[in-house]
Amino acid sequence: MSTSNAKAPAALRLDRLRVEIDGHALLAGLSLDVAAGQVVGLVGPNGSGKSTALRCVYRALRPTTGTVRLDERDLGALPRRDAARRVAALTQENGSELDFTVREVVALGRAPHLRGNQALSRRERELCERAMADLDVTHLADRGVLTLSGGERQRVLAARALTQEPAVLLLDEPTNHLDLRHQIELLSLLRRTPTTVLVVLHDLNLAAAVCDRIGVLAGGRLVTAGPPERVLTAELVRDVFGVTATVVPHPLTGAPQLLYALSPSTPPGDA
Numbered sequence: 017m018s019t020s021n022a023k024a025p026a027a028l029r030l031d032r033l034r035v036e037i038d039g040h041a042l043l044a045g046l047s048l049d050v051a052a053g054q055v056v057g058l059v060g061p062n063g064s065g066k067s068t069a070l071r072c073v074y075r076a077l078r079p080t081t082g083t084v085r086l087d088e089r090d091l092g093a094l095p096r097r098d099a100a101r102r103v104a105a106l107t108q109e110n111g112s113e114l115d116f117t118v119r120e121v122v123a124l125g126r127a128p129h130l131r132g133n134q135a136l137s138r139r140e141r142e143l144c145e146r147a148m149a150d151l152d153v154t155h156l157a158d159r160g161v162l163t164l165s166g167g168e169r170q171r172v173l174a175a176r177a178l179t180q181e182p183a184v185l186l187l188d189e190p191t192n193h194l195d196l197r198h199q200i201e202l203l204s205l206l207r208r209t210p211t212t213v214l215v216v217l218h219d220l221n222l223a224a225a226v227c228d229r230i231g232v233l234a235g236g237r238l239v240t241a242g243p244p245e246r247v248l249t250a251e252l253v254r255d256v257f258g259v260t261a262t263v264v265p266h267p268l269t270g271a272p273q274l275l276y277a278l279s280p281s282t283p284p285g286d287a
């Protein structure tokens with residue numbers, strides 16, 4: 017979002033994160049650096065630990081061992097309110113059962129910055145309006161969030177996260193429910209937003225388009241991390257996802273793009 021008063025992005029470091037539940041390791045020593053202002057993607061098969069990693073960063077989960085560092089400071093040791101100001105998360109858990117209006121939900125992004133019943137300043141109100149415009153939800157401002165479609169609601173929650181002006185923005189499958197145009201617009205916005213971004217994506221082509229670096233998880237471990245063109249190879253996709261892909265450079269941007277073919281169907285009678 018193009019606001020001159022945005023908070024400075026922070027460097028994020030996941031340092032040897034291990035998460036064990038009932039003796040089972042969900043994360044088995046995950047280390048990953050996200051430089052200030054970078055967009056880093058986390059990809060990997062279902063159950064590989066991507067959401068668990070994000071949950072450790074937004075403190076829904078305390079790692080069994082290891083630390084999350086924000087500008088070298090242990091995030092787990094920060095007062096909860098300070099952490100809430102600096103880290104915003106758009107996750108699959110962002111439920112809002114209350115029938116607030118869209119404008120009210122977006123304004124909630126400022127809550128960690130306010131004291132008590134303090135009203136929003138003019139700058140903060142403008143910030144909310146700009147976030148709603150950026151996410152194309154201005155026309156929904158007075159609607160109750162419970163009446164929205166899945167994609168509209170996802171865009172409202174993204175606007176709320178941006179309104180927070182976080183130093184680090186975490187997103188878990190943010191393109192879920194979004195139509196093609198809004199997927200592209202949201203990811204373009206992430207690139208322009210002056211914050212550090214760690215984003216879980218299933219679509220490897222979108223990850224290649226938006227990310228400075230990509231970390232690949234499998235079985236709670238980092239398989240590799242680096243720029244998309246180095247990480248997203250046919251071998252990696254075969255080894256980690258068990259899928260045959262052809263990798264071609266995007267004709268305009270040069271970013272790797274993966275082409276897939278469905279398995280040939282068995283002709284009737286050959287089964």
Ligand SMILES: Nc1ncnc2c1ncn2[C@@H]1O[C@H](COP(=O)(O)OP(=O)(O)OP(=O)(O)O)[C@@H](O)[C@H]1O
Nearest residue numbers: 037040042060061062063064065066067068069233
């Ligand atoms: N509270 C829990 N208790 C036990 N197992 C859990 C718990 N939370 C997550 N898991 C398991 O940990 C593993 C990692 O889950 P996680 O949600 O991090 O995967 P993911 O990579 O985000 O998957 P997906 O792509 O399906 O969203 C999965 O096998 C999941 O079933």
